Amino acid sequence: MAEIVPIQYKVPIAKPKVGVAGKTGSWRWIKPIVDNNKCVKCFQCEIYCPDNTITVDPEKGATIDYQYCKGCGICAEVCPVKAITMVKEA
Amino acid sequence: MPKVVLTGNYTVALAAKMARVEVVAAYPITPQTSIVEKLAEYIDKGELDAIMIRVESEHSALAATFGAAVAGARAFTATSSHGLLYMHEWVHWVSRARIPVVMAIVTRTIGTPWNIWSSYEDFFGQRDTGWILGFAMDNQEVFDMTIQAFKISEDPRVYLPVLIGLDAFTLSHTTMPVDTPEQEELDKWLGPRRQGYVVDGSEPLALGNLAWPEDSEEFFMDLQRGMEEAKKVIREVDESYGKAFGRKYGGLVYRYHCEDAKYHVVAMGAWSGDLMEAVNVLREEGYPIGLIRMRFIRPFPDEEIYGILNGSKGVIVFDRAISFGSLGPLYLDVAANLTKYTRKLPYMRNIIAGVGGVNVTHKDFYELIKTTIDDLEKGVEPPVFTWYHRR
Amino acid sequence: MARPIPPLPRDMRNTVLPGHAACHGCPITIGLKVVGAAFGNKVILVIPACCTSVVVGAWPGNAFNGSIVHVAFASAAAVASGITEGLRKRGVKDVQVIAWAGDGGTADIGMASLSGAAERNNDFIYIMYDNEAYMNTGIQRSSATPPGAWTTTTPLGKLEPKKDVARIMIAHGVPYVATASVGYPHDFYAKLKKAARIRGFKFIYLHAPCPTGWRFDPAHTVKIAKLAVETGLVVLYEYYDGRIHLSGPSRPYLDKSKRRPIEEYLKLQGRFKKIRDKDVKAIEKYINDMWEWIKKHI
Numbered sequence: 001m002a003e004i005v006p007i008q009y010k011v012p013i014a015k016p017k018v019g020v021a022g023k024t025g026s027w028r029w030i031k032p033i034v035d036n037n038k039c040v041k042c043f044q045c046e047i048y049c050p051d052n053t054i055t056v057d058p059e060k061g062a063t064i065d066y067q068y069c070k071g072c073g074i075c076a077e078v079c080p081v082k083a084i085t086m087v088k089e090a
Numbered sequence: 091m092p093k094v095v096l097t098g099n100y101t102v103a104l105a106a107k108m109a110r111v112e113v114v115a116a117y118p119i120t121p122q123t124s125i126v127e128k129l130a131e132y133i134d135k136g137e138l139d140a141i142m143i144r145v146e147s148e149h150s151a152l153a154a155t156f157g158a159a160v161a162g163a164r165a166f167t168a169t170s171s172h173g174l175l176y177m178h179e180w181v182h183w184v185s186r187a188r189i190p191v192v193m194a195i196v197t198r199t200i201g202t203p204w205n206i207w208s209s210y211e212d213f214f215g216q217r218d219t220g221w222i223l224g225f226a227m228d229n230q231e232v233f234d235m236t237i238q239a240f241k242i243s244e245d246p247r248v249y250l251p252v253l254i255g256l257d258a259f260t261l262s263h264t265t266m267p268v269d270t271p272e273q274e275e276l277d278k279w280l281g282p283r284r285q286g287y288v289v290d291g292s293e294p295l296a297l298g299n300l301a302w303p304e305d306s307e308e309f310f311m312d313l314q315r316g317m318e319e320a321k322k323v324i325r326e327v328d329e330s331y332g333k334a335f336g337r338k339y340g341g342l343v344y345r346y347h348c349e350d351a352k353y354h355v356v357a358m359g360a361w362s363g364d365l366m367e368a369v370n371v372l373r374e375e376g377y378p379i380g381l382i383r384m385r386f387i388r389p390f391p392d393e394e395i396y397g398i399l400n401g402s403k404g405v406i407v408f409d410r411a412i413s414f415g416s417l418g419p420l421y422l423d424v425a426a427n428l429t430k431y432t433r434k435l436p437y438m439r440n441i442i443a444g445v446g447g448v449n450v451t452h453k454d455f456y457e458l459i460k461t462t463i464d465d466l467e468k469g470v471e472p473p474v475f476t477w478y479h480r481r
Numbered sequence: 482m483a484r485p486i487p488p489l490p491r492d493m494r495n496t497v498l499p500g501h502a503a504c505h506g507c508p509i510t511i512g513l514k515v516v517g518a519a520f521g522n523k524v525i526l527v528i529p530a531c532c533t534s535v536v537v538g539a540w541p542g543n544a545f546n547g548s549i550v551h552v553a554f555a556s557a558a559a560v561a562s563g564i565t566e567g568l569r570k571r572g573v574k575d576v577q578v579i580a581w582a583g584d585g586g587t588a589d590i591g592m593a594s595l596s597g598a599a600e601r602n603n604d605f606i607y608i609m610y611d612n613e614a615y616m617n618t619g620i621q622r623s624s625a626t627p628p629g630a631w632t633t634t635t636p637l638g639k640l641e642p643k644k645d646v647a648r649i650m651i652a653h654g655v656p657y658v659a660t661a662s663v664g665y666p667h668d669f670y671a672k673l674k675k676a677a678r679i680r681g682f683k684f685i686y687l688h689a690p691c692p693t694g695w696r697f698d699p700a701h702t703v704k705i706a707k708l709a710v711e712t713g714l715v716v717l718y719e720y721y722d723g724r725i726h727l728s729g730p731s732r733p734y735l736d737k738s739k740r741r742p743i744e745e746y747l748k749l750q751g752r753f754k755k756i757r758d759k760d761v762k763a764i765e766k767y768i769n770d771m772w773e774w775i776k777k778h779i
Contacts, residue, residue, distance in 0.1 A: 296550075
């Protein structure tokens with residue numbers, strides 16, 4: 001059984017961190033806009049977002065973190081009620 | 091303390107057992123095979139409480155050993171020649187991750203052609219990897235160095251893997267008496283495994299993410315610092331082992347009649363024994379000759395080497411390997427490290443011999459050293475580079 | 482109004498951290514989210530050289546909220562074996578070891594160590610995510626590239642058939658083999674949970690359509706993953722207790738007439754733009770042969 005005596009040298013050990021590639025929202029050229037009136041809280045967009053930027057609240061609907069959303073468009077495509085539209089990034 | 095008579099390979103296995111290794115992942119290769127077989131026997135008989143992973147290649151052997159070590163287990167492997175070359179990528183990976191691991195290498199010639207006898211090019215091929223490299227002369231030292239390897243590599247000032255070399259057949263398959271400590275005494279001296287970090291789910295850690303150039307260079311500079319610290323640790327461990335079990339060797343190098351020597355020979359490995367016989371005869375004939383036997387070549391004992399060779403009238407470095415297109419690797423290290431301390435080098439001669447496993451006897455050594463010193467005394471410098479070959 | 486499908490557990494939210502380096506629409510991170518849903522951060526991923534090694538970002542940050550051991554290319558299965566045995570020796574039971582490797586690191590350079598770990602029945606889950614080429618080095622062909630596909634090393638289309646790693650694992654006699662797709666996260670989740678309860682070597686194949694390498698609009702990743710199953714090209718199944726257990730999403734396609742025409746799948750992908758008729762015929766034959774084999778082993 002190993003006793004951990006922390007290493008005093010610099011080692012290639014990394015810790016969990018949000019935004020390792022920076023604010024990836026800057027990668028967008030199109031942006032998803034959610035119409036929460038249409039949203040049926042099915043969670044498909046949250047499940048499929050590769051960047052994990054969508055949070056669905058069972059009452060309020062889907063919110064997108066635009067700091068990191070890359071604008072891939074998967075959410076708009078998987079939404080069964082077309083509550084998400086992709087619009088050109090300003 | 092129990093004295094046994096064992097081959098070098100069985101000695102390695104016994105040392106690993108007494109050091110209480112927990113995971114062994116090794117692949118058979120002549121002449122290392124009996125190490126793996128003996129460890130499998132110890133485990134199956136219940137004498138060693140360890141898990142053996144019967145890997146399908148040497149590359150996987152060091153990979154699996156590393157995996158077990160990262161997860162917190164005292165892990166061990168052994169190989170030789172082509173097996174070592176096959177896992178070479180992993181040799182780098184382990185040291186640069188600063189994970190303590192111990193590996194035994196039974197030195198064997200590299201092909202083409204197939205050749206199973208001893209020379210040191212497989213060992214020297216690991217020179218630049220960041221592993222601490224030690225080499226034994228007889229089976230007693232094989233035992234002592236293997237045990238000490240665990241203590242050195244798991245020292246927080248070091249946290250580097252250690253490789254212990256032993257000659258094919260001359261040591262690996264030859265029985266010699268080996269004095270062993272009592273298990274409880276050894277447990278007290280060695281202690282449980284220590285490592286600098288562990289990946290076992292207790293906290294999310296990522297080992298080896300991509301690193302930018304400046305960060306990478308800083309990791310490697312710290313590895314070099316670890317190597318520097320290792321010199322101190324190796325000397326301490328040698329002293330402490332000596333106090334506990336009655337045998338010490340002098341640290342990074344073993345000095346044989348160096349106190350009053352004017353001429354010096356430098357060598358490592360099993361043939362140092364034959365060299366000592368030659369030195370004995372020469373000294374009786376009045377030649378002021380001493381031997382430096384390298385025990386560790388990484389970290390390189392530059393202070394010791396300079397301390398002994400400064401002012402020498404002539405130095406012969408015997409190499410059992412060649413860096414093709416240049417000189418012998420031990421010679422390159424000795425000569426270059428001297429330049430850290432002095433602009434004036436003594437006369438230095440590099441004699442390559444025994445490559446491919448050719449047997450070199452004390453008579454050969456006697457002739458080579460005698461003719462070198464006789465020439466130098468006459469004011470004639472023999473050629474710096476000689477490949478001594480005899481059928 | 483569509484009936485809400487139960488969401489995956491909340492850990493799906495916390496394991497893949499936003500702002501990682503994956504391409505738009507990358508299937509890898511969708512897969513990793515499902516792994517997160519199944520195990521939270523009590524997971525050690527063993528990752529050989531592949532896209533994921535870079536997606537998780539540069540030191541000192543890591544976009545995966547769990548443990549990772551990055552390893553040399555050919556050795557994911559070997560290191561995972563070592564970690565598994567090290568933890569077993571220490572009595573550590575509460576963390577899941579997963580080798581997470583691409584098709585290159587599994588079917589090509591990693592084949593020997595994969596076979597070794599499978600034969601030894603080491604107790605961990607090996608997940609091969611198949612984006613059907615060496616994507617990390619810029620889209621070169623692998624043995625898992627389908628015939629007819631463009632890659633940088635097969636500009637006229639790959640000639641050889643696709644290596645079926647799942648069937649190779651079945652032939653090794655391991656306790657559990659499954660195929661999954663990023664298009665069906667609940668199915669993948671169930672398979673992960675099931676695998677975690679089985680002792681021994683478990684292999685899960687994860688079909689992962691790559692927008693960058695397959696040349697399609699990143700919005701279509703999930704659609705293409707689903708089409709692969711709907712055309713019968715990718716069959717979702719489990720193999721244990723000596724037979725195939727066909728998974729829900731693939732069951733309709735036992736009936737050939739229910740399978741959508743393969744052209745629907747091919748025409749969405751730029752890598753098949755120049756595919757020849759004989760390659761399309763070869764793919765159709767492959768689908769038929771696959772289903773014949775499935776039927777024989779159900």
